[in-house]
Amino acid sequence: MFPTVDFKICGQICGLFVTITILIFFVCQKKLNIKSELNFLRTLITATITCALDVVSVFFNTLIPQAQISILLSKLYLITMLVYLTSVILYIAGDTLNKKKYNIIFWVWTILGILATTAISFAEIRIVDVYTQGVATYIEYSVAVAVVVFVSIFTVRHRNQMYGDKETVIYIWMASWLLFALIQFFFPKLLLVSFAVAFGVMVIYIKLESIDNIIDRETGLFNWNSYLKYVNDMKLQGQKGSVIYLKPNDTLKKADEKVLRASYKMFNDAIRKRNDIIAFSIRNEYLFVMKKDNLNEIKTFLSEGKRFFPVGADAYSAFYLNNVERIDNEEDLEPLVSYVESKYAESDSAFIPIEEEMIASYYSISDIEEMIKQAVENDSVVVYYQPIYSVKEKKFTSAEALVRILNEEGKLIPPYKFIPIAEKTGQINVLGRIVFEKVCSFIQANDMDDLGLRHINVNLSGTQLSDEDLAETYIQIMGKYEIDPQFIHLEITESANVEQNKTLKKNLDRFLNYGVVFALDDYGTGYSNLNYVVEMPVVTIKFDKQMTDSYFSDAKAKRVMEYSIKMFKSMGLNVVIEGVESKEQLEGLSDMNVEYIQGYYFSEPVNPVSFVNFLREKNG
Numbered sequence: 001m002f003p004t005v006d007f008k009i010c011g012q013i014c015g016l017f018v019t020i021t022i023l024i025f026f027v028c029q030k031k032l033n034i035k036s037e038l039n040f041l042r043t044l045i046t047a048t049i050t051c052a053l054d055v056v057s058v059f060f061n062t063l064i065p066q067a068q069i070s071i072l073l074s075k076l077y078l079i080t081m082l083v084y085l086t087s088v089i090l091y092i093a094g095d096t097l098n099k100k101k102y103n104i105i106f107w108v109w110t111i112l113g114i115l116a117t118t119a120i121s122f123a124e125i126r127i128v129d130v131y132t133q134g135v136a137t138y139i140e141y142s143v144a145v146a147v148v149v150f151v152s153i154f155t156v157r158h159r160n161q162m163y164g165d166k167e168t169v170i171y172i173w174m175a176s177w178l179l180f181a182l183i184q185f186f187f188p189k190l191l192l193v194s195f196a197v198a199f200g201v202m203v204i205y206i207k208l209e210s211i212d213n214i215i216d217r218e219t220g221l222f223n224w225n226s227y228l229k230y231v232n233d234m235k236l237q238g239q240k241g242s243v244i245y246l247k248p249n250d251t252l253k254k255a256d257e258k259v260l261r262a263s264y265k266m267f268n269d270a271i272r273k274r275n276d277i278i279a280f281s282i283r284n285e286y287l288f289v290m291k292k293d294n295l296n297e298i299k300t301f302l303s304e305g306k307r308f309f310p311v312g313a314d315a316y317s318a319f320y321l322n323n324v325e326r327i328d329n330e331e332d333l334e335p336l337v338s339y340v341e342s343k344y345a346e347s348d349s350a351f352i353p354i355e356e357e358m359i360a361s362y363y364s365i366s367d368i369e370e371m372i373k374q375a376v377e378n379d380s381v382v383v384y385y386q387p388i389y390s391v392k393e394k395k396f397t398s399a400e401a402l403v404r405i406l407n408e409e410g411k412l413i414p415p416y417k418f419i420p421i422a423e424k425t426g427q428i429n430v431l432g433r434i435v436f437e438k439v440c441s442f443i444q445a446n447d448m449d450d451l452g453l454r455h456i457n458v459n460l461s462g463t464q465l466s467d468e469d470l471a472e473t474y475i476q477i478m479g480k481y482e483i484d485p486q487f488i489h490l491e492i493t494e495s496a497n498v499e500q501n502k503t504l505k506k507n508l509d510r511f512l513n514y515g516v517v518f519a520l521d522d523y524g525t526g527y528s529n530l531n532y533v534v535e536m537p538v539v540t541i542k543f544d545k546q547m548t549d550s551y552f553s554d555a556k557a558k559r560v561m562e563y564s565i566k567m568f569k570s571m572g573l574n575v576v577i578e579g580v581e582s583k584e585q586l587e588g589l590s591d592m593n594v595e596y597i598q599g600y601y602f603s604e605p606v607n608p609v610s611f612v613n614f615l616r617e618k619n620g
């Protein structure tokens with residue numbers, strides 16, 4: 001008798017051991033005291049009882065198959081399984097839906113559960129061998145199928161509200177149910193249901209609820225996952241709160257390791273004693289969530305905390321945000337804080353509010369940063385060319401290379417949207433290199449003389465000129481494509497202050513020695529310091545569109561422009577007028593004897609193929 005029992009319930013016993021072990025681990029581990037933990041605990045307890053009752057009922061069914069007690073235990077087992085299934089739904093819905101919607105789900109499934117329980121209590125159940133059969137089991141199967149269908153549809157519909165791996169875990173869970181059901185169907189003697197129950201909770205525990213998922217190993221504090229869970233819970237419960245990010249100051253970072261460890265321990269102990277503050281460790285920095293939005297209380301807490309640290313009051317800068325849901329990506333936190341810090345560079349306050357507008361502007365910057373990164377990786381940085389007309393020669397003798405990004409939707413993004421950000425993030429260096437390489441490749445692929453071109457102008461930002469390797473890299477690229485340096489003119493702006501920046505000067509000299517010359521771009525914007533302009537090692541001055549526009553609208557500006565053009569010409573410099581859009585403008589400029597003109601009147605910047613076609617047609 002015993003060997004048969006052993007064989008038939010070994011799956012159940014394994015399942016029971018698994019659930020009991022997880023239950024013990026879960027009960028003993030540190031908790032956030034949020035609803036999803038309670039929901040998981042309920043699922044775990046009902047799973048354990050289900051497995052236990054399965055073992056007991058099979059045992060009784062084997063010993064005294066048709067006895068009242070065996071029938072009763074079998075029904076009880078079916079009923080606890082119902083409760084387990086309902087707990088599963090509540091666990092899944094609990095941290096996804098807000099209070100109101102959750103309550104609806106709660107009541108619908110509780111009532112369904114009560115109805116099914118009542119039906120099972122009165123329904124017929126038969127015990128054949130040790131297996132239960134009859135109407136009661138069919139009701140049970142129907143509820144199980146309904147739960148699986150409901151959970152699957154629910155997960156697909158609400159996947160965007162689920163954090164971390166939750167969606168995947170639910171799919172694994174449901175797939176395992178299906179697999180076990182199939183096995184059970186083909187091998188009815190295996191009795192796998194309890195094992196399937198245990199397997200389900202095990203997957204959730206390992207992937208979502210175990211200590212490794214919620215605690216930072218190094219500090220023993222809650223980790224980013226826990227932060228998301230906690231904040232999600234606050235949101236669903238409609239609770240407000242604030243987040244404080246502590247950024248250690250340089251003096252603290254340099255403090256003795258041992259002393260620091262002791263300080264942190266004291267600090268953590270102090271936090272643990274309070275139930276209105278919870279500490280998270282995010283990439284080795286502290287993040288607190290306080291369930292109240294009381295600034296004074298936070299300040300008092302922080303100043304009390306600082307006394308644990310060797311450097312006292314200067315230990316930390318605290319960044320304060322009164323919207324706990326605002327940051328949902330761990331990687332954003334540090335750069336956002338640095339961004340905010342840079343905005344407050346003037347203030348030496350140790351308590352810095354993170355304003356909503358700052359977060360918004362930070363995110364729009366980081367979106368563009370990401371777009372540039374993608375464009376560089378996917379080779380979707382493109383170069384357009386705008387021809388420059390020589391009035392004397394009556395043909396197009398040069399052109400300006402202008403960068404664009406082809407985004408994922410196939411739209412061309414103009415440079416004003418990304419160049420200023422690329423300059424801030426340093427991405428301008430790689431962008432510039434790509435542009436330069438594309439220009440060299442264009443020159444190599446085309447016969448410049450044949451096209452009537454003397455050179456192509458490439459823009460350089462001030463930041464690029466401060467890159468130590470700029471000249472060397474560009475010269476290498478020219479070597480690779482065997483480009484005669486006279487085909488390249490580099491456009492720089494006045495803001496590139498030659499005197500004050502040694503690297504910049506070195507770059508300029510290296511280029512000049514190699515035979516690459518410069519043009520001064522954007523002349524007439526900002527503060528033009530004539531004296532300074534004269535000192536720049538350039539062969540061409542490019543008048544900005546702003547200047548061209550004011551030439552036609554403002555008599556004073558017109559005179560300034562006339563005289564400066566005269567002066568530049570007398571110095572042997574070439575002058576290019578940018579932004580000429582109409583025939584009238586072109587004619588209006590003719591008294592000044594301007595040599596070169598660039599503008600929409602002749603052509604907008606166009607792609608390389610159209611550019612070559614344009615030149616073939618116009619230059620003949």
Ligand code: C2E
Nearest residue numbers: 402403414415435459460461579580581598599600601605
């Ligand atoms: P920029 O160097 O002054 O280039 C001239 C800009 O004026 C171009 O704008 C051009 O399309 C525009 N433009 C030319 N003629 C007309 C006209 O008749 N009417 C109007 N409304 N606009 C005209 P784009 O291509 O949008 O470039 C803007 C700026 O972005 C450039 O100003 C340059 O400072 C920067 N940039 C473009 N490509 C690069 C690059 O590869 N590297 C760097 N560092 N900066 C670049």
Ligand code: MG
Nearest residue numbers: 400459491521
């Ligand atoms: Mg330019």
Ligand code: MG
Nearest residue numbers: 521522542578
């Ligand atoms: Mg310009």
